[in-house]
Amino acid sequence: MWRRVASHSSLFSAFKSSVPKNQAAYRFKFLEVFSTEIETPAKEGFSSRERVPFITFVLGGPGSGKGTQCAKIVESFGFTHLSAGDLLRKEISSNSDKGAMILDTIKEGKIVPSEVTVNLIQRAIESSGNYKFLIDGFPRSEENRIAFERIMGAEPNFVLFFDCPEDEMVKRVLSRNQGRVDDNIDTIKKRLKVFVALNLPVINYYSEKGKVHKINAVGTEDEIFEQVLRIFSAYES
Numbered sequence: 001m002w003r004r005v006a007s008h009s010s011l012f013s014a015f016k017s018s019v020p021k022n023q024a025a026y027r028f029k030f031l032e033v034f035s036t037e038i039e040t041p042a043k044e045g046f047s048s049r050e051r052v053p054f055i056t057f058v059l060g061g062p063g064s065g066k067g068t069q070c071a072k073i074v075e076s077f078g079f080t081h082l083s084a085g086d087l088l089r090k091e092i093s094s095n096s097d098k099g100a101m102i103l104d105t106i107k108e109g110k111i112v113p114s115e116v117t118v119n120l121i122q123r124a125i126e127s128s129g130n131y132k133f134l135i136d137g138f139p140r141s142e143e144n145r146i147a148f149e150r151i152m153g154a155e156p157n158f159v160l161f162f163d164c165p166e167d168e169m170v171k172r173v174l175s176r177n178q179g180r181v182d183d184n185i186d187t188i189k190k191r192l193k194v195f196v197a198l199n200l201p202v203i204n205y206y207s208e209k210g211k212v213h214k215i216n217a218v219g220t221e222d223e224i225f226e227q228v229l230r231i232f233s234a235y236e237s
């Protein structure tokens with residue numbers, strides 16, 4: 001994990017011993033983005049002065065308000081917002097060879113193979129020029145989580161979990177009106193099942209590590225953002 005390692009090179013050699021050569025090279029490229037910061041000892045907060053990489057995973061069921069709150073966090077704290085779903089939708093629109101597979105998976109409310117999603121996130125991080133990231137809708141499964149840790153060699157600093165009752169999530173998704181292929185009642189039911197079966201275990205995993213901040217996602221957007229604001233303000237340094 002970036003903020004826990006003593007030096008750039010020790011991280012790289014640990015990584016090199018556990019993954020194939022081409023991934024090690026990829027990882028090294030990724031680390032170069034942060035090459036001046038990585039030698040700085042770990043800090044709990046995010047600081048504009050030292051620019052130590054800071055990762056927040058933003059989790060919650062479909063329609064719980066992750067994207068809405070991420071937009072507000074970006075405005076107040078200068079994070080880069082990377083929505084895994086948006087990155088996958090962009091990949092579909094770009095006519096990539098994986099587009100058809102991704103579209104079919106999204107229509108079924110299932111999870112896209114982890115390597116695909118992690119590689120999209122990795123590219124977006126590398127090209128962002130930022131060091132503070134909100135990774136929204138990821139990891140969606142233990143497989144996602146393990147792939148991220150293996151490829152990126154990093155864990156989140158903390159996890160935001162938007163806790164919302166299912167009937168409220170269904171209501172919000174059905175009135176979202178953004179033309180998403182998965183915003184229909186059949187796919188929502190599947191997404192809710194996938195959330196319980198695959199995503200809740202990830203939230204429990206990080207909860208046991210003391211990394212989860214649970215937000216009551218019922219209320220107005222501003223009421224919810226008050227809770228979010230308190231959490232981020234405590235990490236600001």
Ligand SMILES: Nc1ncnc2c1ncn2[C@@H]1O[C@H](COP(=O)(O)OP(=O)(O)OP(=O)(O)O)[C@@H](O)[C@H]1O
Binds near residue numbers: 065175220221
């Ligand atoms: N607190 C709120 N109260 C009522 N509606 C909300 C609230 N927050 C967000 N919404 C609306 O609910 C819908 C879903 O919100 P949003 O897209 O932020 O959810 P999400 O968690 O990102 O969902 P998904 O996982 O499907 O991408 C949007 O139309 C949004 O405007």
Ligand SMILES: Nc1ccn([C@@H]2O[C@H](COP(=O)(O)O)[C@@H](O)[C@H]2O)c(=O)n1
Binds near residue numbers: 085086105111144
């Ligand atoms: N880690 C992820 C994230 C998303 N997906 C797929 O995209 C769909 C939409 O995601 P949103 O976060 O925008 O709701 C989701 O239902 C999955 O099909 C994924 O596979 N892996």
Ligand SMILES: [Mg+2]
Binds near residue numbers: 066067083085137
């Ligand atoms: Mg979203």
